[in-house]
Amino acid sequence: MKPLVSILIPAYNSEKTVADTIHSALAQTWERKEIILVDDGSTDRTAEIARRFTAKGVKVVSAENQGAAAARNRAYLLSQGDYIQWLDADDILSSDKVERQLAALQPGDSKRVLLTSTWAPFYYRTSSAQLINNSLCQDLSPVEWLLRKMSENLHMQTATWLTSRELAEAAGPWDTRLKSDDDGEYFCRVLLECERTHFVQQAMVFYRVSPSNRLSHIGASDTKKDAMLISMKSHIKYLRSLEDSERVRKACLIYMQNWYGSFYPERQDICEELQNMAAQFEGHLEEPRLRWKFAWMKPVLGWKAAKWAQTTLPHLKASFIRHCDKAIYKWEARRNRAKLSAEGA
Secondary structure, three states, X not given: OOOOEEEEEEEXXXXXXXXXXXXXXXXXXXXXXXXXXXXXXXXXXXXXXXXXXHHHOEEEEEEOOOOHHHHHHHHHHHOOOOEEEEOOOOOEEOOOHHHHHHHOOXXXXXXXXXXXXXXXXXXXXXXXXXXXXXXXXXXXXXXXXXXXXXXHXXXXXXXXXXXXXXXXXXXXXXXXXXXXXXXHHHHHHHHHHOOEEEEEEEXXXXXXXXXXXXXXXXXXXXXXXXXXXXXXXXXXXHHHHHOOOHHHHHHHHHHHHHHHOOOOOOOHHHHHHHHHHHHHOOOOOOOOOOOHHHHOHHXXXXXXXXXXXXXXXXXXXXXXXXXXXXXXXHHHHHHHHHHHHHHHO
């Protein structure tokens, strides 16, 4: 019998996107699947919209708002699948994503092979999505995967993974303390338990780029900064448990330096802790560098103002692009409706 795949969707205030996400789960060509959505105490119409799909076999559960990690844990406990497909409530799977990944397994492969896939960010139109192609997009050992992630400042989007239940059980639950980078920390633990990763290029995930309040964005939130520090410590511990070498120590220093600017200069307590950690690797973290477009502001307006500009202006640019893409998306939808209406006349 073919394995059962559990598609698990945590959702919070996702009324504008959750229907598209569920549609993509239902459209999976892998027939033996279950779809479970846990609404994490949404205050909008997310749960109402999701329940419209219960007749098609989607299980919808409402819970008190406790965060994405808690919602994922709840969904997992309700699932029965041999494989787990995590899917956030604003992302989209290509229709053959799961089938292509499972088809890529070879006879004799164990349940400890961790499957990944291609992914592409988009705003509203998946047709305009740009494929991500970096050094993680290949078959790798766990230690090589973590080394590249940490030294090159890379990541793999949450829905790209297809995880066997054996791996999920070995990794343990999502860490509910983490209000940022919960997926990064979780899949580090999955990687620790896997034999290798197997990248399936033909499988595709579309990652919707959200406004700056998305889970992965730290911003000025002290709660998210505290969570990020926990995740960083875990990343370093996990990598060193696989290999404690000069290249690993170098990767850890680069990793800390890359994230140092998220805490500097506002959170001097975290900055000091990171410096102490760097000293253990016989290194020192430098003051974060501003990009040339914003470096001139530092002597005139001060570091904090220059950092604010460097952080905020790209978000404003992204917001403008998002609004343009939304306008084109709506225009195309109206055109398609008009075309269908004309054909039916």
